[in-house]
Amino acid sequence: MAASSRKPLPVDRLAAALKANTLVRILEDFEQRFPDAHLKDLVVDDVRGEREILVAGRWVTNFGSDSFLGLDRDPRVLAAIRSGVSRWGSHNGTSRAFSSVQSNAIAEDRLAAWLGVESTLIYPSVTLTNHGAIPGLVGRKDVVVMDELAHNSMQEGAKLAQAAGARLATFPHNSPEGLEDALRKLRPYRLALICVDGVYSMGGDLARLAELRQVGAARDGVLYVDDAHGTGVIGSHGRGTVLDALGDYDNTLIVGSLSKAFSCAGGFIGCSATLKKLLKIRSNTYIFGGPVVPAYLDAICEVVSILESTEYDRLRGRLTAHIERLTRELEALDLVVSGGAAPIVSVLIGDEADTLRAGRFLFDRGYYVQSVLFPAVPYHGGVLRIQCNANHSEDAIDGLASAFRALCSSKIQIPRRSDRRGWGAAALEKVAAYCAEKLVG
Numbered sequence: 001m002a003a004s005s006r007k008p009l010p011v012d013r014l015a016a017a018l019k020a021n022t023l024v025r026i027l028e029d030f031e032q033r034f035p036d037a038h039l040k041d042l043v044v045d046d047v048r049g050e051r052e053i054l055v056a057g058r059w060v061t062n063f064g065s066d067s068f069l070g071l072d073r074d075p076r077v078l079a080a081i082r083s084g085v086s087r088w089g090s091h092n093g094t095s096r097a098f099s100s101v102q103s104n105a106i107a108e109d110r111l112a113a114w115l116g117v118e119s120t121l122i123y124p125s126v127t128l129t130n131h132g133a134i135p136g137l138v139g140r141k142d143v144v145v146m147d148e149l150a151h152n153s154m155q156e157g158a159k160l161a162q163a164a165g166a167r168l169a170t171f172p173h174n175s176p177e178g179l180e181d182a183l184r185k186l187r188p189y190r191l192a193l194i195c196v197d198g199v200y201s202m203g204g205d206l207a208r209l210a211e212l213r214q215v216g217a218a219r220d221g222v223l224y225v226d227d228a229h230g231t232g233v234i235g236s237h238g239r240g241t242v243l244d245a246l247g248d249y250d251n252t253l254i255v256g257s258l259s260k261a262f263s264c265a266g267g268f269i270g271c272s273a274t275l276k277k278l279l280k281i282r283s284n285t286y287i288f289g290g291p292v293v294p295a296y297l298d299a300i301c302e303v304v305s306i307l308e309s310t311e312y313d314r315l316r317g318r319l320t321a322h323i324e325r326l327t328r329e330l331e332a333l334d335l336v337v338s339g340g341a342a343p344i345v346s347v348l349i350g351d352e353a354d355t356l357r358a359g360r361f362l363f364d365r366g367y368y369v370q371s372v373l374f375p376a377v378p379y380h381g382g383v384l385r386i387q388c389n390a391n392h393s394e395d396a397i398d399g400l401a402s403a404f405r406a407l408c409s410s411k412i413q414i415p416r417r418s419d420r421r422g423w424g425a426a427a428l429e430k431v432a433a434y435c436a437e438k439l440v441g
């Protein structure tokens with residue numbers, strides 16, 4: 001029977017139902033209205049040199065990589081992966097609940113020594129760290145309290161904890177007073193797990209860790225910091241935001257990424273040896289899923305050696321110089337630029353269509369940056385997100401700045417810092433109301 005004449009199967013109805021979902025409709029609408037400018041779901045056909053990628057027949061400089069220190073092209077990291085594959089084969093083939101390769105134990109010890117924590121436990125990604133550790137740490141008598149802008153992977157981890165009986169609440173972004181208020185309303189509870197990002201990747205702002213920890217400690221709260229964007233690029237020797245802000249890890253659990261600045265694969269939690277043992281028993285993503293491929297664990301050790309050496313300051317210095325050079329140029333164009341500690345510079349465009357067109361404009365001039373739209377940012381709060389890497393050339397930074405100069409003279413509407421029309425409190429309120437309505441739908 002022809003597919004069109006048969007009765008729809010439940011699986012067809014499933015797809016139809018999903019297409020009616022608000023978020024799907026919004027994203028499909030963007031895709032249909034701006035097929036040329038969309039630049040999502042890209043296929044990279046080749047890479048060359050340090051940071052060039054081939055997309056749709058065009059070589060462009062990639063300003064969309066989290067490989068902040070450029071270690072994805074480092075010969076020592078690549079050699080460690082090759083020798084790891086020769087030694088261990090292509091994968092481990094079992095959950096770590098049964099066995100781990102020796103490199104896993106070594107990598108965890110090396111990470112702990114570099115950070116200055118007692119122990120670390122590696123998971124296959126930061127997402128799976130948060131999905132395993134958050135529900136693993138709390139029980140029915142506990143609460144999870146989350147910054148309202150905390151990364152999606154923590155929010156999803158918290159929902160798993162909620163399904164197992166923990167209560168869940170949010171507090172206003174980066175507000176110690178808001179946290180205090182939320183904790184007061186949640187009483188009584190046994191313990192509160194306070195989940196925040198170390199660096200907020202869309203705005204580039206840092207969590208107010210010292211004040212948040214103080215509020216938590218006075219109210220039976222433990223601070224849980226997802227420092228994915230800080231790992232390897234913030235703080236002395238790239239140890240992240242926590243040690244610099246707090247001076248120690250007391251009453252604080254730190255989660256880090258092994259795939260962004262580390263350019264390897266995986267995520268980890270830094271904690272006491274006791275908690276590590278307990279998390280091995282209580283984290284479902286550790287027990288029921290496979291581990292990081294062994295060769296990458298050898299590469300992680302190689303990256304730790306680089307971070308511990310004096311080379312780190314050289315790499316970070318180069319990255320800082322790039323960020324400062326680019327930010328100076330963009331601010332001189334009167335653009336609305338955000339970012340700071342993290343190697344991510346965001347330029348506000350606002351309107352969705354303009355954000356996509358602006359991304360395409362830069363792409364056509366040889367530079368790929370990410371056009372970030374709702375729901376990753378508020379509706380009508382579209383940004384061009386630029387990720388600087390230490391192995392970008394100065395020419396690439398200057399070239400991107402001059403492409404932005406051309407963009408400012410184009411027909412695309414680009415908001416300027418000195419012209420806040422449309423970006424007053426009323427507009428922001430409208431955005432918040434829209435998000436509240438659409439995200440519920």
Ligand SMILES: Cc1ncc(COP(=O)(O)O)c(C=O)c1O
Nearest residue numbers: 125126127151153197201226228
């Ligand atoms: C704060 C934060 N947590 C978690 C993740 C997800 O990391 P992974 O790709 O290792 O799952 C990201 C990715 O951007 C992130 O920014």
